[in-house]
Amino acid sequence: MHFMTALEAAWQQRNSLLCVGLDPDPVKFPAHLQGCPDAILEFCKAIVDATADLVCCFKPQIAYFAAHRAEDQLEALIEHIHTAHPDTPVILDAKRGDIGSTAEQYAIEAFERFKADAITVNPYMGRDSVDPYLAYPDKGVILLCRTSNPGGSDLQFLEVDTPKGRMKLYEHVARTVAEDWNASGNCGLVVGATFPAEIARVRELTGDMPLLVPGIGAQGGDIAATLVAGRTAKGGGLMINSSRAVLYAGKDEDFAEAARKVALDTRDAINAHR
Numbered sequence: 352m353h354f355m356t357a358l359e360a361a362w363q364q365r366n367s368l369l370c371v372g373l374d375p376d377p378v379k380f381p382a383h384l385q386g387c388p389d390a391i392l393e394f395c396k397a398i399v400d401a402t403a404d405l406v407c408c409f410k411p412q413i414a415y416f417a418a419h420r421a422e423d424q425l426e427a428l429i430e431h432i433h434t435a436h437p438d439t440p441v442i443l444d445a446k447r448g449d450i451g452s453t454a455e456q457y458a459i460e461a462f463e464r465f466k467a468d469a470i471t472v473n474p475y476m477g478r479d480s481v482d483p484y485l486a487y488p489d490k491g492v493i494l495l496c497r498t499s500n501p502g503g504s505d506l507q508f509l510e511v512d513t514p515k516g517r518m519k520l521y522e523h524v525a526r527t528v529a530e531d532w533n534a535s536g537n538c539g540l541v542v543g544a545t546f547p548a549e550i551a552r553v554r555e556l557t558g559d560m561p562l563l564v565p566g567i568g569a570q571g572g573d574i575a576a577t578l579v580a581g582r583t584a585k586g587g588g589l590m591i592n593s594s595r596a597v598l599y600a601g602k603d604e605d606f607a608e609a610a611r612k613v614a615l616d617t618r619d620a621i622n623a624h625r
């Protein structure tokens with residue numbers, strides 16, 4: 352199924368714009384999981400099973416698995432999501448960016464090894480570095496545009512001359528992706544919740560293109576401002592990510608229940624502004 356079709360269905364069936372980010376940090380795990388073999392997988396499966404009915408997608412961050420030699424656990428986790436929660440798209444957050452021949456391998460890794468439905472990609476190496484992902488027309492390709500971190504302004508906020516006039520670099524990225532790179536309708540953009548004015552600008556430049564919006568929760572982004580800036584005319588179009596605030600809501604054996612409560616409250620806070 353095309354990623355956008357699956358996402359659209361999940362938005363509707365779950366009545367949720369919440370994306371739970373799976374950023375497992377073993378140091379923060381509850382005591383009973385510390386030292387267990389496959390602790391990363393067990394922790395993430397518990398979070399997934401406790402929150403799947405509340406989300407439109409999950410977003411595992413590959414560094415949190417690779418850093419602990421746990422890529423096999425990432426593979427097993429994505430397989431678990433596809434089997435136990437088959438209507439929940441998985442975005443592999445890898446922020447890849449490299450020359451075409453290497454990007455081909457990254458695309459195989461994401462879509463054929465890990466079987467992700469979508470991937471985050473850094474577009475700042477240009478079109479040929481993104482083509483290998485676009486060659487999978489049913490997979491989502493979610494391109495960094497205006498990132499949530501303060502240093503995102505260092506380059507993305509520079510004024511540049513483009514064939515369509517002078518604008519900020521992130522605006523040029525948004526326009527280029529919407530007008531040139533999205534022939535298969537499989538592109539999305541990342542815009543941080545920490546920058547609502549730029550979310551509004553990206554929405555203006557891209558019509559109804561899905562936006563992945565990290566930065567609520569631990570990074571302090573404002574939910575109401577994010578919705579006002581980024582929702583489409585139908586009150587959707589957003590995957591609003593929260594990772595740490597959900598994952599580490601509880602520190603004890605009932606951590607998954609605590610995560611569910613935060614996910615529920617976050618989903619409802621988002622829906623209150625649609």
Ligand SMILES: O=C(O)c1cc(=O)[nH]c(=O)n1[C@@H]1O[C@H](COP(=O)(O)O)[C@@H](O)[C@H]1O
Nearest residue numbers: 372412471498499565568569570593594595
């Ligand atoms: O692509 C991303 O997901 C991403 C882009 C961005 O601009 N900012 C950002 O925080 N992220 C990711 O979103 C998650 C945010 O985590 P929390 O701040 O814990 O909610 C992390 O996995 C980041 O790597």
